[in-house]
Amino acid sequence: MPVTASEIGGPIAHGGNLSRARALFPHAPEPWIDLSTGINPYSYPHSPLPDNAFARLPDPALAERLKAIAAEAYGAPSAAHVAAGPGTQILLPILASLLGQGKATILSPTYAEHARAARMAGFEVTETDDLDRLASADLAVIVNPNNPTGRIVPKSDLLALAAIMRAKGGLLVVDEAFVDVSEAASAADAVDAGGLIVLRSFGKFYGMAGLRLGFAISRPDIARRIEDQLGPWAVSGPALHIASEALADGWWQAMMRQRLRDDAANLDIFLIGAGIPVFGGTSLFRFVRDARALAIFQHLGERGIVTRRFEERPADLRIGLPDKNGWPRLEDALKTI
Template identity: 55%
Template sequence: MRLLEGAVDHGGSLGRARALFPNALLPFVDLSTGINPHSYPLFDLPATSLARLPEAARGRELTEIAARTYSAPSPANVVAAPGTQILLPRVASLVRPGKALVLGPTYAEHARAAAIAGHEVSEVGDFAALAEADLAIVVNPNNPDGRVIERDRLLALAAGLRARGGRLVVDEAFMDVGPRQHSLAGDVDRGGIVVLRSFGKFFGLAGVRLGFALSDAATVEFLETQFGPWAVAGPALEYGIRALADIGWQDAMRASLTEAAARLDGLFGRFGVPVAGGTTLFRYLQLPDAAGLFSALGERGVLLRHFPDRPHVLRAGLPGCQEEWQRLESALAGWAARREDRSKGCEQ
């Protein structure tokens, strides 16, 4: 039962937000996700993408473009899926049930998926401890703190696991805005490595439900058999093909996100909120009054991501427009004023 409950403990639920803050100003400014608020431009879909089953050739075109964009060795090293979420338990099942170690704290779904696959799962804070795993899982860059593990260290870990029949899974959901020199996408042919790439976060199209697993050709072929034909919907194929091929948009967006993240850091800094890490799609906050900040902003209709097991930690996504920036600034000012009033009261 606990595993099923864990599946809903994520940001982005406006239903839960309304229940938690019933008197909040609407609409909510949802900064609780790491999804790009500036999505890839929408376009008119061909009617056939909805009226007909997807053509196999269109699926091959998608994996060819994904292989180029992510720098995989070849299209044979890429399998497309309806979101990376559905890949997690299937990838965990590539290793017979044993010891799964997740480098944490991180995205909770990896531990849940490994447990579903029959593994004994533990979260570890020491990268070196992963060498004892049958299945080792690293999110790189990490969610929520943005920690990056260097490629050489990951390759050394993968080699040790491979020698014992183990496997390394690297979730690169945020590598589109990370240091791409540390991606393992180009190394998956070595064997024993699975790299996960998310489409919806960077391109701001989470509802399209598209993701990829990159691995050696035999593993990719096996994963493809798990899905069967037509795994990726026609509209997702169309958006994936166009957006992944649009390198100009991607480069411009990375520059824009860098500017927005710096602006967000400056705004938090003005009100004494320390930014401890993150990526350009989300900022990682650590402060003693994290719970108070979360509640104060939520009451004003601004949602951050909180972590019940880490009460001093918050994650903040990027505002999507000037009105949202202004509402965040106003909410921060209200929280800071309340904090100052409490401080004066204690002095008296």
């Protein structure tokens, strides 16, 4: 039987919570430099919104157009394979509910909301770092590339696992939230075979997490089931306008990937220069595993720079990219680590 959020401990702590940072470090200088998320600090420069973008309900024709553009951008077989919603976070419990109950196995450590959504749907959840153990599950979840470690599972392994899931009526969910800035190969072109759903997040790469937009790519019948649960007008008018531009803008995408690679390399230089080893990550965030992680978190926090630490893994830190105004303060803070 599905359980409620309160029964499993309620919402999980995530990055981006500046109110919590201010409470932890009340004397830190403002403005804060938020490096606790993996969100692009350079937002997509979209054209002006239509005058009626907020006054009218979202146009269904524009929603269908966005799905076609998303299918092209993400390598999905067609627009019918795409379901769009207000962020991939909203999609997680819907996907977990597609199977009913059973055993869910999640390749971990990773984004904790996958496990919470599965538990709320009534699954018995196991988290493991052994890819082979996912084959025995009814619902298998892989974040690829992984958040926060940057681990990449080869596409051949994903498709082999999807075939196992398909043969027994199970489901593999591959969360590709950070694949836009990774060498990982997307599995979106393989969903027609069944047993596989691919998630894509818009806000991270395009620097617009507040827009709340995400996509589930699957067989058309599954996409329709997801859309039925979302209901009408799941994507706002402003999101339809902005995302339709951004997903079709190949020049900006290529330019931004290179800029983020350069910034990530620069961040590595700063961290390594401060004696902080970089264990992994993507070009939107770096992953640190160090016994001094709490001390680093506190040192930076006292200087108005918040990073993402993990209570359950005290040696781990995720450090995102600063914007152009944040680099000097970060460099100064790291020099005195």
